[in-house]
Amino acid sequence: xxxxxxxxxxxxxxxxxxxxxxxxxxxxxxxxxxxxxxxxxxxxxxxxxxxxxxxxxxxxxxxxxxxxxxxxxxxxxxxxxxxxxxxxxxxxxxxxxxxxxxxxxxxxxxxxxxxxxxxxxxxxxxxxxxxxxxxxxxxxxxxxxxxxxxxxxxxxxxxxxxxxxxxxxxxxxxxxxxxxxxxxxxxxxxxxxxxxxxxxxxxxxxxxxxxxxxxxxxxxxxxxxxxxxxxxxxxxxxxxxxxxxxxxxxxxxxxxxxxxxxxxxxxxxxxxxxxxxxxxxxxxxxxxxxxxxxxxxxxxxxxxxxxxxxxxxxxxxxxxxxxxxxxxxxxxxxxxxxxxxxxxxxxxxxxxxxxxxxxxxxxxxxxxxxxxxxxxxxxxxxxxxxxxxxxxxxxxxxxxxxxx
Amino acid sequence: xxxxxxxxxxxxxxxxxxxxxxxxxxxxxxxxxxxxxxxxxxxxxxxxxxxxxxxxxxxxxxxxxxxxxxxxxxxxxxxxxxxxxxxxxxxxxxxxxxxxxxxxxxxxxxxxxxxxxxxxxxxxxxxxxxxxxxxxxxxxxxxxxxxxxxxxxxxxxxxxxxxxxxxxxxxxxxxxxxxxxxxxxxxxxxxxxxxxxxxxxxxxxxxxxxxxxxxxxxxxxxxxxxxxxxxxxxxxxxxxxxxxxxxxxxxxxxxxxxxxxxxxxxxxxxxxxxxxxxxxxxxxxxxxxxxxxxxxxxxxxxxxxxxxxxxxxxxxxxxxxxxxxxxxxxxxxxxxxxxxxxxxxxxxxxxxxxxxxxxxxxxxxxxxxxxxxxxxxxxxxxxxxxxxxxxxxxxxxxxxxxxxxxxxxxxxxxxxxxxxxxxxx
Numbered sequence: 001x002x003x004x005x006x007x008x009x010x011x012x013x014x015x016x017x018x019x020x021x022x023x024x025x026x027x028x029x030x031x032x033x034x035x036x037x038x039x040x041x042x043x044x045x046x047x048x049x050x051x052x053x054x055x056x057x058x059x060x061x062x063x064x065x066x067x068x069x070x071x072x073x074x075x076x077x078x079x080x081x082x083x084x085x086x087x088x089x090x091x092x093x094x095x096x097x098x099x100x101x102x103x104x105x106x107x108x109x110x111x112x113x114x115x116x117x118x119x120x121x122x123x124x125x126x127x128x129x130x131x132x133x134x135x136x137x138x139x140x141x142x143x144x145x146x147x148x149x150x151x152x153x154x155x156x157x158x159x160x161x162x163x164x165x166x167x168x169x170x171x172x173x174x175x176x177x178x179x180x181x182x183x184x185x186x187x188x189x190x191x192x193x194x195x196x197x198x199x200x201x202x203x204x205x206x207x208x209x210x211x212x213x214x215x216x217x218x219x220x221x222x223x224x225x226x227x228x229x230x231x232x233x234x235x236x237x238x239x240x241x242x243x244x245x246x247x248x249x250x251x252x253x254x255x256x257x258x259x260x261x262x263x264x265x266x267x268x269x270x271x272x273x274x275x276x277x278x279x280x281x282x283x284x285x286x287x288x289x290x291x292x293x294x295x296x297x298x299x300x301x302x303x304x305x306x307x308x309x310x311x312x313x314x315x316x317x318x319x320x321x322x323x324x325x326x327x328x329x330x331x332x333x334x335x336x337x338x339x340x341x342x343x344x345x346x347x348x349x350x351x352x353x354x355x356x357x358x359x360x361x362x363x364x365x366x367x368x369x370x371x372x373x374x375x376x377x378x379x380x381x382x383x384x385x386x387x388x389x390x391x392x393x394x395x396x397x398x399x400x401x402x403x404x
Numbered sequence: 405x406x407x408x409x410x411x412x413x414x415x416x417x418x419x420x421x422x423x424x425x426x427x428x429x430x431x432x433x434x435x436x437x438x439x440x441x442x443x444x445x446x447x448x449x450x451x452x453x454x455x456x457x458x459x460x461x462x463x464x465x466x467x468x469x470x471x472x473x474x475x476x477x478x479x480x481x482x483x484x485x486x487x488x489x490x491x492x493x494x495x496x497x498x499x500x501x502x503x504x505x506x507x508x509x510x511x512x513x514x515x516x517x518x519x520x521x522x523x524x525x526x527x528x529x530x531x532x533x534x535x536x537x538x539x540x541x542x543x544x545x546x547x548x549x550x551x552x553x554x555x556x557x558x559x560x561x562x563x564x565x566x567x568x569x570x571x572x573x574x575x576x577x578x579x580x581x582x583x584x585x586x587x588x589x590x591x592x593x594x595x596x597x598x599x600x601x602x603x604x605x606x607x608x609x610x611x612x613x614x615x616x617x618x619x620x621x622x623x624x625x626x627x628x629x630x631x632x633x634x635x636x637x638x639x640x641x642x643x644x645x646x647x648x649x650x651x652x653x654x655x656x657x658x659x660x661x662x663x664x665x666x667x668x669x670x671x672x673x674x675x676x677x678x679x680x681x682x683x684x685x686x687x688x689x690x691x692x693x694x695x696x697x698x699x700x701x702x703x704x705x706x707x708x709x710x711x712x713x714x715x716x717x718x719x720x721x722x723x724x725x726x727x728x729x730x731x732x733x734x735x736x737x738x739x740x741x742x743x744x745x746x747x748x749x750x751x752x753x754x755x756x757x758x759x760x761x762x763x764x765x766x767x768x769x770x771x772x773x774x775x776x777x778x779x780x781x782x783x784x785x786x787x788x789x790x791x792x793x794x795x796x797x798x799x800x801x802x803x804x805x806x807x808x809x810x811x812x813x814x815x816x817x818x819x820x821x822x823x824x825x826x827x828x829x
Contacts, residue, residue, distance in 0.1 A: 044804050083807070231807050232814050239800040240817035244581070244826045246657050249800065290826045297818035305809065 006033070008062060008073035008178065009373035011186065012169055013081075014043050014212025014233060015330060017058050019065040020362075020370040021073065022377060030378045032358060034069025036061050037366065045231045046082035046213040048168045059176045075181040076173050077373040079189055080127055081213045083231035084162035089132075089313075090115045091155045101148045103136065108144060108152070115156045123163050127183055130157040130224045157224055159185055182380065187215035187227050189372025190328050192379075193355045195219065204323035205347065207306065208369065209331025211235050214302050218310065220320050226313055230305050234331050237298050244294045245286055251275050255291055257333075262299045262340035264292040299337065303344030316345075324348035328365040422611060422621050425506045426604060427451045429524045430488075431459055431480075432514025432543065436597040438463050442605050447612060451502055453527065455491045455519045456480035469502050471495040471523060481518030485556055488522030499530050507621060509538045510607070511568070512600055514593070516545035516553035521560040528567035537625050539570040541603060541637075543596045546576045547821035551811030569628035570635040570726065574599060574660070577820040581659045602639045606722035610676040610708040616688060619676070619708035627672045627706060627726055634727045636661060636670060643718035648687050651719040652694055657828070661699075661723070670700050670725030676708040677722075680715030691721065699725065 009020040021034035038061045042050030066072055092115025096107050116129055133140045136149035144152055166183070173180050191206040200219040208215045214230040237260070242252035259273045271288035310316040324347045327337055332351045341349040354363025355371055362371065426448060428437030434452040442448060451467040454460045457478030460468045470478060472491020481488040492499070503509055509531050513520040524540065531538045542561060545553040565571045579595050610619050628635075640655025642648075655661070675695055677688060688709045696705050801807070801815035808814075812821055819826055 044801065045807065049804065230814075231809075235800065236815070236817075239798075239815075240819060243659075243799050243817050244819060245828055246659065286828055290828050293824055293826055294817065294819050297822055297824050301814075301818045 005074045006069075006071055007181075007374060007377040008065065008076045009079075009370040009377065010058070010062065010076055010173065011079040011189075011369045011373070012043060012048070012054065012058055012172065013040060013079075013210050013369075014046050014235060015210065016040055016366065017061040018367060018370045019061045020367065020374055021065050021069045021071070022374040023071075024378055028378065030374060032362065032374070033071065034065045034067075035362065035367075035370075036064035036068055038064065040211070044212055044235075045233070046210070046229070047084065047165055048172065051168060051171070055172045055175050058172050062176055062178070073178055076178050077377050078169060078173060078180045078183050079186045079369050079373055080161060080166065080169065080183050081186040081210070081215055081229055082161070082165060083213065083229055084165050085127070085159055085185060085227075085229050086124075086161075087157055087159045087227050088118070089155060089157055089225075090118055091153055092116070093151065093153045096150055096152055101150060103144045103147050103149060103152055105145060108134075108154075111152045111154045112156075115154055116158070118158075120160055124160045125163045125166050126158060126160045127166070127185060128157075128159045128188070130159070130188075130227075131155075132157060132223045132225065133221075157226060159227060182376065184373055184376055185215065185227060185229075186210070186213075186369045187217035187229070188224060189370075189376065190215070190368040191217040191219065191224070192372040192375045194326055194328055194352045194368055194372075195323070197222070199323040199326075202323045203321035205306075205310075205321055205325045205345070206352075207303075207325060207327050207341065208329040208365075209233055209302070209327070209334075209337070210329045214306070214329075214331065216306055218315060218321070220315065226310065226315055228306065228309050230302050232298070232302050232305075233329075234334075237295055237331075237334075240294050240298050241291065245290060247275065247286075255286070256295070259288065259291055260295050260334055261292050262295055262334050262336040263343065264289065264296045268292045295334070296340070299334070299340045300344050303341050307345045310345075318347055321347055324350065326350060326352050328352045328354075328368045330366055332365045421447060422508070423506045424448045424508045424510070424608060424611070425451055425503065426510045426512065427453060427503070427527065428465070429453045429511060429513045429527055430517055430520025431456060432517065432593060432596075433512045433520050433524075434459060434463055434465070435593065436512045436514070436541075436600050437465055439594075439597045440601050440604060442608060448608050453499065453502070453523060454480075455488065455523075467502065469495070469498055471498065481522070483518045485518055485522045488518040488520070489526070491519065492523035492526035496526065496530060499527055500533075503527070503531050503534065503536065506534070506536045508611070508624070509536045510604055511538065511540040511542075512604075513540065514543045514545075514596070515557035515560050516549065517556075521556050525560060525563045525567060528564055532567050532631070537621075537628060538568040539572070539607075539628065539635075540564060540568045541572045541574060541600045543579075543593075543600075544573055544575040544577075546580075546823055547812060547816070548823055554811075566632055569631055570724065572603070572635050572637040572724075574637075577816075577823065578659045580823055580825055581820070599639070602641075602720070603637055603722060603724070606639065606676050606678060606720065607724070609678055609710045609712070610674075613710050613712075615708065615710035616683070616685060617707055617709040619674070619706060623706045623708075624674060627674045627724070633671075636725045636727065637723070639720065639722045641718075641720040643715075645717065647717050647719045648691065651721050652691065655695070655721045655723070656698060670704070670727050672704050672706075673700055673723055673725035674706045674708070675721065675723045676710065678710045678712050678715070678720045680718055681711055681713060682716060683709070683711065683719065695721070695723065699723065 004023055004025045007022045007024055011018045016037050017040050018037045023031045023033050038057055041057045042053030048054045092111045094107055094110040094114055096103055098104060132155035134144045135153045136144050136147050137151055141147055170180050187208055190208045194206055195204050201222045203220045206217050210233045212233045212235050214233055216228050217224055218226045237256055238252045241255055242249050268289040272285040273288055274283055274285055276283040325341050338349040338351050426437055428434040434454050437450050437452055450465045452463050452465045453469045453471055455472045455476045457470050460470055472494050474494055475491045511524055513524040515521045544557045561573060574596055579599060611621055638658035638661035640651050640658055642650030642654055677691055692707050798815045806813045
């Protein structure tokens with residue numbers, strides 16, 4: 001019998017907690033054996049605001065998934081999001097040590113260490129160091145080992161988060177006696193399953209609009225060159241509608257789901273929609289234009305912020321992002337979201353249909369992050385077996401897990 | 405402080421008349437007072453305080469006070485808060501004379517500029533030393549006017565709130581939502597002025613006119629018995645056959661009375677209705693019960709109803725309410741303050757404040773981060789004023805940290821920050 005372990009992929013999202021159980025068999029087999037999702041409590045904008053309440057609902061979701069799969073989880077892969085996540089691009093440089101100019105592994109290690117040398121204040125914790133290409137004397141190379149040159153450089157996109165917020169999420173998992181093997185930021189997890197290798201090569205921007213945050217990851221030439229979190233999500237659309245239309249949260253949510261569109265169109269001026277719509281006494285009509293104008297303002301702002309961040313990093317060149325924008329997360333269900341993204345960012349956009357490798361019910365945009373976590377639980381293993389594949393290096397931060 | 409002898413004498417003769425003074429501070433405040441159209445209320449006195457001699461000269465207001473002549477030579481503060489402050493400080497005595505011998509002072513100010521934002525606190529400080537009840541209507545700049553004006557306004561409102569009995573913040577972002585369809589940002593100041601006008605007029609009519617249900621100054625004072633706390637103001641009006649229902653609808657849709665998810669919940673409310681002779685007591689009762697159901701419990705509400713003979717099938721409802729800061733769970737009528745004393749001027753003190761202080765709002769459990777942040781960055785005072793500045797606009801996110809991005813709070817609806825008008829009627 002081959003070795004197998006059960007991995008729980010957990011995303012503590014603003015609107016729901018999603019858990020996916022995968023059985024990893026041997027080195028490359030993955031069976032999805034259980035899943036559950038339940039409404040979140042005690043979480044706003046991707047950050048736990050009430051530890052007890054949040055713990056209860058995460059534990060309930062984990063237990064439900066275990067029951068669904070009729071097995072116990074061995075280890076947890078946890079998604080991270082929230083505006084506390086900040087990324088920097090750091091370049092490590094080393095002079096080739098051997099007199100003959102042949103690069104040895106010690107030089108590679110030294111360049112990598114140099115890139116990661118930047119110390120963070122106590123309150124911040126690294127979550128990822130994502131490796132970008134090496135270059136030898138300013139020429140890009142895939143694998144510098146045994147190449148000849150004088151100066152070796154390597155870039156890393158490093159993401160760090162607020163230590164307290166990160167440890168709160170780890171505490172929640174430890175509260176049910178499980179260990180977190182790795183943390184992966186939501187955007188990277190989603191991107192991993194939604195993009196084909198060829199799309200990563202051509203360049204693609206994955207935007208995952210959740211309940212409280214919008215996470216994005218930009219791939220260029222197969223590498224993750226930037227990630228980001230805009231602390232605005234579907235909850236903001238609902239809140240804007242609630243304030244703008246002066247209706248309760250529930251009605252605002254209904255308007256968003258039933259009538260919402262991500263952009264305003266001149267036909268909306270004539271159209272009216274009922275709040276309840278079943279001839280209930282007290283029901284009233286609202287102008288469609290009010291709904292779409294409120295949503296358009298919010299959605300375009302989110303895309304404008306992403307655009308600005310990419311422009312500031314000088315990464316927004318349409319020719320380098322030929323596969324365009326791929327939208328996922330609950331926000332991707334909003335009618336016209338692709339058109340709105342295209343108008344704001346100026347790249348072709350499509351709504352992801354989900355990974356075709358999984359069952360129909362798991363293709364919903366809400367599951368893409370947890371699927372990505374399982375993907376990493378599987379490939380992380382492969383990567384350590386093979387020699388340094390450049391697409392990602394996800395190392396857990398030991399000190400963080402030894403919290404009391 | 406030197407009171408001139410004339411004032412001392414006049415105090416004796418007019419002691420049984422309610423003395424109301426409405427004071428516009430700074431350019432925007434003066435303009436608002438200029439434009440006030442009060443329903444035949446002889447006893448209300450209007451005044452203006454400004455650093456700009458020319459603007460004051462153009463104002464038709466009877467009582468004008470130019471402050472800081474030595475500082476600005478009468479040329480205005482030029483948006484500089486320091487100059488505004490120095491100007492007001494240099495004329496404390498004249499300000500004291502202007503506000504002396506008054507029972508109710510209503511300050512009107514547009515925050516964000518140099519004179520109004522700085523001088524209003526000085527005026528409020530001087531007023532706080534008198535016996536007068538002080539209310540302030542303060543408009544807040546549009547988000548797109550920039551972070552600087554917004555910051556000035558926030559600082560000013562934080563100071564002001566501690567000094568007056570009732571501070572009514574009127575965010576221009578929100579008011580724009582309520583204007584006529586063609587409201588452009590350019591005449592948004594006129595919108596704000598109209599709102600202030602309706603509030604001031606309703607307040608003064610209630611106090612000075614006789615009506616179906618009379619409310620005197622004592623009732624007002626009991627609602628605003630202490631300084632600080634959060635004041636909420638809103639109006640609704642309608643005319644035509646279905647005027648009662650429509651005015652209530654208008655009131656309930658008033659953007660100033662909404663905190664997103666739910667109507668504002670208040671500890672003490674004063675409601676005044678102005679209607680024509682056709683407004684009978686049964687209609688007033690209907691309005692009273694619907695309003696109390698919406699905003700609090702019946703015991704917490706003081707009602708006034710004024711008949712204006714000139715009206716027919718026309719109704720205006722104005723509500724002013726006070727919520728004690730930090731003191732109130734979202735909805736708990738059984739704990740809220742008991743019936744407001746109606747006749748005594750000092751009525752309702754003591755007990756109510758104690759109750760309010762006991763009901764501390766629950767702190768967020770996620771203490772690790774928040775508590776640290778509180779201690780380090782946010783002083784309690786500042787925390788309170790960001791609350792007041794934003795609460796009407798943040799809704800669901802009211803209790804979370806501000807979502808700062810390039811000087812804007814992303815939790816506030818984008819359409820409001822961008823000045824996009826949403827028509828829902």
